[in-house]
Amino acid sequence: MADSNVSDEMKQCYENLIVIDCGANLTNKKYSRDLDSVVQRAQDAGVQKIMVPGTSVKSSKEALRLSRLYPGIIYSTAGIHPHDSKSIVEEPKSWFEFETIAQSLECVAIGPCGLDFQRDFSEPDVQKEIFEKQIRLAAKLNKPLLIHERSAQADVLDMLERFPTVQQIVIRSFMGTTEEALKYLERGYYLGFTGYLCKDKSDTGVRKLLEEKILPLDRLLVETDSPFMYPNTRASKLPQHVKTGITERSLLFLHRYCTFQRNEPCSLPAIVEMIAAFMNNTPDEVALATAFNALKLFGLSQ
Structure with a gap:
């Protein structure tokens, strides 16, 4: 953080944070022309794995x-x-291809899957059917499960509780309330945080989880959700101490290469520094904890 009391040695220590992006949608067509550059930039920024x-x-x-x-x-x-979900119901044979993909060594988790009752692009019953198939697959392959949940927490918890063998569960891009977070945390789930931090204006949401240290570091993962969730560090609601907690180096990557139209994994160090400022921790602590969580949870090679 921009603090004159911090020694130069410490500054260098977290000037180039080593972080892991637990969710970047690099299959999106917005990266079709320059994916090599996007990956290289991420590594230059300190994002070791994506x-x-x-x-x-x-x-x-x-x-x-x-x-x-x-x-x-x-x-x-x-x-x-x-x-x-409806695509699998419409083409049942595609499930067999999906199972084969899921079994690959490079595939480290099942999901994102779950329930989204905010936008019913697929019927709720269809969503539940395909969600259950993926929970069973995660149990069979012994792989972590990534959950997408919007306006459906009670149903998601109910379904997960029927499959206690799936123990490694991540709530991706968490945007809910403190109360919702606690229900996940008391079951030992991980929460993934994104640049949504800049948007959260509530008194009971993700910022409160960090400021009041409700969310333990050993349950936190970080993700950019690129090309979405651009972390707008200029947002008016972002507290001043959080803005000054972002290093010039991170801002350089963020403002030079990322936009609201196309976020990139190289924005992750800025997100980590914001989380650290909200928690009153050093960026190094947050980077180390979240990287360790990802390596351990997904079995990523060092």
Whole structure:
């Protein structure tokens, strides 16, 4: 943080944070022309590894392809997003292809899957059916489960509790209330945080979780959700001490390469520094804890 009392040695220590992006949608067509540069920039910024989620059979296959193009840097997940649930019902044979993708070594988690009752792109019953299939698959393959949940917490918890063998569970891009977070945390789930921090204007949301240290560091993961969730560090509601907690180096990557239209993994150090400022921790502590959580949880190679 911009503090004159911090020694130069300490400053250098976290000037180039080593962080892991647990969710960047690099299969998105917005990266089709310059993916090499995007990955290189991420590494230059200190993002050591990137998890690319699959949200349909097609994108899960593409995410797996990317993990083989960038071994040791990109890891893939295989998921059928709630919005895409109906595609499996319409083409049942595609599930077998999905299972094959999920079994690959480079595929480190099942999901994002879950329930989204905010936007019913697929019928709730269809969402539940495909969600359950993915929970069973995670149990069978002994892989962590990534959850997408919007306006459906009670149903998600109810379904997960029926499958106690799936123990490693991550709530992706958490945007809920403190009360909702506590329900997840008391079950031992992990929460993924994004640049949504800049948008949260509530007194009971993600900022409160950090400021009051309700969320333990050993349950926190960080993700950019690129190309979405651009961390707008100029947001008026962002407290001044958080703004000054972001290093010039992180801001340089953020403002030079990322926009509201296309966020990139190189914005992750800025997110980590914001989280640290909200928690009154050093960026190093947050970077180390979140990287360790990701390495351990997903079995990423060092």
